[in-house]
Amino acid sequence: MKITAVHVDTLELRYSEPFVIASSALSVGPCDLVRVETDEGLIGLGEACPAYEFTGETLWTVQDVIGEYLGPSVVGRDPFQLEAIRRGWERELFTVGNQAARAGLEMALWDLQGKALGRPLCDLIGGRSRDGLTEVVALGWDAPEGLARKTRALRSESVTVFKIKVGDAPERDEERVAAVREAAGPDARITVDANQGWWDARTAVRAIKLLEPYGIELVEQPVRMDDLEAARFVRERVDTPIALDESIRGPREALAAARAGACDIFVVKLMKTGGILDALKVNAIAEAAGITIMMGNMGESSLGLAAHFHVNIALANAVHGDADLPWREGGLELDLGSGLTAVVRDGVSTVLVPEGPGLGIALDEQAVAAQRVTRRW
Numbered sequence: 058m059k060i061t062a063v064h065v066d067t068l069e070l071r072y073s074e075p076f077v078i079a080s081s082a083l084s085v086g087p088c089d090l091v092r093v094e095t096d097e098g099l100i101g102l103g104e105a106c107p108a109y110e111f112t113g114e115t116l117w118t119v120q121d122v123i124g125e126y127l128g129p130s131v132v133g134r135d136p137f138q139l140e141a142i143r144r145g146w147e148r149e150l151f152t153v154g155n156q157a158a159r160a161g162l163e164m165a166l167w168d169l170q171g172k173a174l175g176r177p178l179c180d181l182i183g184g185r186s187r188d189g190l191t192e193v194v195a196l197g198w199d200a201p202e203g204l205a206r207k208t209r210a211l212r213s214e215s216v217t218v219f220k221i222k223v224g225d226a227p228e229r230d231e232e233r234v235a236a237v238r239e240a241a242g243p244d245a246r247i248t249v250d251a252n253q254g255w256w257d258a259r260t261a262v263r264a265i266k267l268l269e270p271y272g273i274e275l276v277e278q279p280v281r282m283d284d285l286e287a288a289r290f291v292r293e294r295v296d297t298p299i300a301l302d303e304s305i306r307g308p309r310e311a312l313a314a315a316r317a318g319a320c321d322i323f324v325v326k327l328m329k330t331g332g333i334l335d336a337l338k339v340n341a342i343a344e345a346a347g348i349t350i351m352m353g354n355m356g357e358s359s360l361g362l363a364a365h366f367h368v369n370i371a372l373a374n375a376v377h378g379d380a381d382l383p384w385r386e387g388g389l390e391l392d393l394g395s396g397l398t399a400v401v402r403d404g405v406s407t408v409l410v411p412e413g414p415g416l417g418i419a420l421d422e423q424a425v426a427a428q429r430v431t432r433r434w
């Protein structure tokens with residue numbers, strides 16, 4: 058099988074309400090839809106969801122980098138030559154950064170491999186290590202009353218894990234976490250994500266100590282991304298496990314964080330690692346260092362989420378459930394495809410990973426056309 062063409066569509070996915078966190082406030086999500094055509098008629102699909110504050114990329118840089126550099130480098134190649142293709146991006150094209158662009162194109166090549174073999178993507182990287190993924194709902198910066206109302210509604214739909222965005226003034230964070238704990242009940246699981254908002258180590262320690270009485274399972278990115286010393290300072294002074302997200306982009310940062318003793322958990326996202334191959338390498342470093350991983354995402358549609366879920370279910374070391382569904386309140390107005398499902402098992406909303414070939418997502422061309430945007434400057 059040979060790749061014959063690569064196309065990138067630029068879309069803005071509309072959220073039904075703005076999602077506000079310490080480092081951004083988004084009412085639409087940038088989305089580059091990647092289609093890779095082959096001489097056998099199979100089409101591979103991938104989604105890049107660039108997050109400027111993580112990798113410096115935008116909707117347009119992804120299109121440019123795939124269109125000008127990465128795309129032409131795969132035309133004529135076999136999508137199964139993934140390691141060689143990726144090595145070529147580094148050693149022949151000298152690609153720096155641009156992880157979302159790499160991830161979106163690589164995802165389409167994995168989708169092609171699965172479709173060619175008639176197997177779901179997770180079967181290519183270890184198979185299913187468990188039956189399903191516990192649903193997690195992320196709650197952005199909102200008034201405590203609003204958070205409580207949402208939490209109660211989600212609890213009635215068997216959502217049991219809540220990830221609360223914090224990183225504001227510690228007292229405001231405490232009000233939000235208290236409201237969610239009160240509404241969720243004592244048996245719900247709660248994690249918090251500061252998105253670097255507390256910035257320095259002393260503020261982070263003070264904030265975490267305020268939140269610990271509410272029963273938080275882990276805290277994500279309490280300090281600025283490039284300060285592993287600060288993360289270690291915090292980790293040594295609080296009881297709650299520390300997860301690093303923005304700090305861990307790929308294997309090098311993972312190794313540095315493990316050596317520094319900076320965290321207990323790596324948050325792995327394909328848009329940071331630049332794809333699945335490097336996500337597997339980050340996981341290998343984690344396992345060797347006694348660190349667990351949590352698969353996150355950047356607010357992708359079902360297409361990109363499916364890639365995260367296939368990796369999540371394949372890795373036994375991915376013990377922290379973090380599977381978001383795009384159709385929950387505040388999520389996407391118009392999803393790009395279908396194939397994800399959730400069921401309630403023992404009172405817990407559980408996400409099922411598609412059984413179909415590749416990503417297992419059927420694209421909705423009308424939803425694509427309705428959200429396509431053209432360059433504004």
Ligand SMILES: [Mg+2]
Pocket residue numbers: 250252277278302303324353
């Ligand atoms: Mg995070």
